[in-house]
Structure formats: structure tokens, C-alpha cells
Amino acid sequence: MPVSIQVSPDNFQDVDYLMEEVGLKFPVVVKPVYGGYGDGVLKLEGMEDLKGFLNRYYERNSSNLILQEYIPYRHDVRVFVIDNRVVCAMERIPKNDWRANCSLGAETRRFSIGEDVEDLLLKGVKKVGAHIVGVDVLIDEEGNHYILELNITPQFRNIMRYVDIPLEIVKYIEERLSSNNHRF
Ligand SMILES: Nc1ncnc2c1ncn2[C@@H]1O[C@H](COP(=O)(O)OP(=O)(O)OP(=O)(O)O)[C@@H](O)[C@H]1O
Ligand SMILES: [Mg+2]
Numbered sequence: 001m002p003v004s005i006q007v008s009p010d011n012f013q014d015v016d017y018l019m020e021e022v023g024l025k026f027p028v029v030v031k032p033v034y035g036g037y038g039d040g041v042l043k044l045e046g047m048e049d050l051k052g053f054l055n056r057y058y059e060r061n062s063s064n065l066i067l068q069e070y071i072p073y074r075h076d077v078r079v080f081v082i083d084n085r086v087v088c089a090m091e092r093i094p095k096n097d098w099r100a101n102c103s104l105g106a107e108t109r110r111f112s113i114g115e116d117v118e119d120l121l122l123k124g125v126k127k128v129g130a131h132i133v134g135v136d137v138l139i140d141e142e143g144n145h146y147i148l149e150l151n152i153t154p155q156f157r158n159i160m161r162y163v164d165i166p167l168e169i170v171k172y173i174e175e176r177l178s179s180n181n182h183r184f
Pocket of ligand 2: 136
């Protein structure tokens with residue numbers, strides 16, 4: 001995972017110390033804890049911008065924010081996992097924005113992830129314990145992988161271009177029901 005911290009209304013004044021403690025450097029990505037579609041996800045280049053933003057934000061809000069190391073990514077990939085198996089991986093290619101959300105105009109293509117990455121993310125999925133998971137992975141120029149997020153209620157409208165996800169989910173449910181050990 002990228003280096004990340006959370007800030008709250010109680011500690012945001014000390015953001016420089018909090019960042020120093022974990023070695024979080026600029027640029028940083030600021031994002032709401034609960035969010036989607038790239039809304040409210042910002043990239044900030046320096047402490048002055050960050051402090052200005054946090055002061056303005058906490059005049060009106062009281063929710064926590066995530067501050068995260070910016071990964072200069074080459075590929076932003078959504079991996080769809082059903083029952084600990086990768087069903088499809090899709091790259092989102094940003095257009096006119098640094099964020100690769102489809103809602104912000106990103107284009108998509110089918111992507112093939114390496115076996116080592118697959119092992120890594122399936123381990124993560126196992127820990128979460130969910131059966132249907134969308135994993136967001138960033139891959140940088142050197143091929144390093146960073147897991148951004150594990151979504152346990154993943155959307156599949158875009159990935160449906162490549163794989164019939166509802167069909168895969170139905171197949172999985174059928175398999176589970178017909179096996180001896182059909183606990184969900
Ligand atoms: N640490 C990071 N480094 C580089 N780019 C990032 C980083 N975090 C997010 N991004 C970019 O911004 C996009 C949106 O961020 P993120 O996926 O965290 O939020 P979201 O899409 O709004 O929320 P969610 O994925 O939970 O629905 C990502 O798809 C990625 O392209
Ligand atoms: Mg996202």
C-alpha cells in the first residue's frame with residue numbers, strides 16, 4: 001500500500017509532524033474516507049497548499065481525510081475477484097485528468113496482471129474474507145505494485161465490456177450450492 005495517514009478535525013493542525021512520523025512526502029493525494037467517482041480526490045504539491053486546504057475543509061466539515069503518498073503510476077488497474085480467482089483485470093487510462101476514474105472520462109482496456117501480483121492481491125482478498133471483491137492496483141514505471149483499495153461491493157458496469165460478471169457470479173453461487181460444503 002502507499003504510505004497513508006488519516007487526519008481529523010482534532011489533529012489536522014499537526015499535519016506536518018504526522019507526515020514526518022511516517023515519512024510521507026509531497027506530492028500527496030488527499031481523499032475522503034468514504035467516497036467514489038474520484039470526487040474530492042486531490043493531488044497537492046506542498047505544505048502551504050495542504051495546510052490552506054485543510055483549514056478551509058475543516059471550517060465546513062468534520063470527517064476524516066486520508067493523506068496518501070502519490071504513486072506516479074503507469075497503470076491503474078481494477079481486478080475483479082470471485083471466490084479467490086481473478087475473473088478479469090481492466091486498465092483504466094486517464095484522459096484529461098490525473099485520476100483514472102471512468103466517471104472522469106478514463107478509457108478502459110483489458111489488462112493482464114502478472115502471477116506475482118495475482119498472488120499478492122489474492123492474499124489480501126483472503127484476509128478481507130469476502131467472496132466478490134474489486135481490487136484497485138497501481139503499477140509504477142519500475143513495475144512496483146500498490147494496492148489502493150479492496151471494494152467488497154464493487155461496481156461492474158465498465159468491466160462488463162470484457163467479462164459477463166453477473167453470469168460469473170451466478171456460476172459461483174451454483175457451484176457453492178451444489179458442493180457439499182455450501183455455507184455462505
Ligand atoms: N496514491 C495515489 N497515487 C496516485 N494516484 C492515485 C492515488 N490515489 C488515487 N489515485 C488516482 O485517483 C483515482 C481516484 O482515487 P480513489 O480510487 O482512491 O477514489 P475514488 O475512485 O473516488 O473512490 P473509490 O475507488 O473508493 O470508489 C484512482 O483511480 C487513481 O487513478
Ligand atoms: Mg476508485
